Amino acid sequence: MRKSLVLLSCMFFLLSTALFAQNTNIGSAKCKMCHTGPAKGDQFKKWSESKHSKANTAVGVAGKAECEKCHAPVAEFKAEGVTCEACHGAGSAYKSPTIMKDQKQSVANGLILQTEASCKKCHDASKAPSGHKAITFDYATASAKVSHKKP
Numbered sequence: 001m002r003k004s005l006v007l008l009s010c011m012f013f014l015l016s017t018a019l020f021a022q023n024t025n026i027g028s029a030k031c032k033m034c035h036t037g038p039a040k041g042d043q044f045k046k047w048s049e050s051k052h053s054k055a056n057t058a059v060g061v062a063g064k065a066e067c068e069k070c071h072a073p074v075a076e077f078k079a080e081g082v083t084c085e086a087c088h089g090a091g092s093a094y095k096s097p098t099i100m101k102d103q104k105q106s107v108a109n110g111l112i113l114q115t116e117a118s119c120k121k122c123h124d125a126s127k128a129p130s131g132h133k134a135i136t137f138d139y140a141t142a143s144a145k146v147s148h149k150k151p
Contacts, residue, residue, distance in 0.1 A: 023090035023110040027077050028053075031084040034097060035148070043148040050146060052082035066129045070122035082122075088112050114143070 028044070035043035047053055056062070056072035056079065072078035073086040085091055094100060094109035107113065116139040121127075123137040 023094075024092040025074050025076055025083075025085045026091045026095055027085075028080050028083050030095060031091065034100065035084075041148050046146060046148065047084060052086075052146070053080065055081035057081070073122075087114055087118070116143075119143070 028047070032044040034040065036045065055070070056068070058067075058071055061067040061071045068078065070082070072081055074080070074083050077083045077085070089110045089112040091110070094106045094111045099105050099109055103111075103113075112118065119139060119142065120137070123135060123142070125135040125137075128135050
């Protein structure tokens, strides 16, 4: 009876761990390891030179939850502004090169592909806090500026 209870407890623990395991954020430095250089589309360089990487430095943002939800949305990497994972999802489960080479497998492991709707979670004037400067957003123009596609 005791062995059965121990075995049942172990099985429950393993099952609950698998069911509740979530991807964790890894930070842009780990993304940079692979997403750099012209052959890869210069993803890291494009991001690091963009307003996204500096969004957390906007005047009045620091420490204000209503601002940080868009300007520094990944709590453990606020210094990175709108970091890779703010848009593409926590990368721990899809970061491996083997998984990243297969888009379907990457998505199945948590990669979020961007759409106009996902960008408008922040780039939408109707969602801006009171006093925020005017937000104008054209998805086609904006997505061309931050495109991570390989040449």
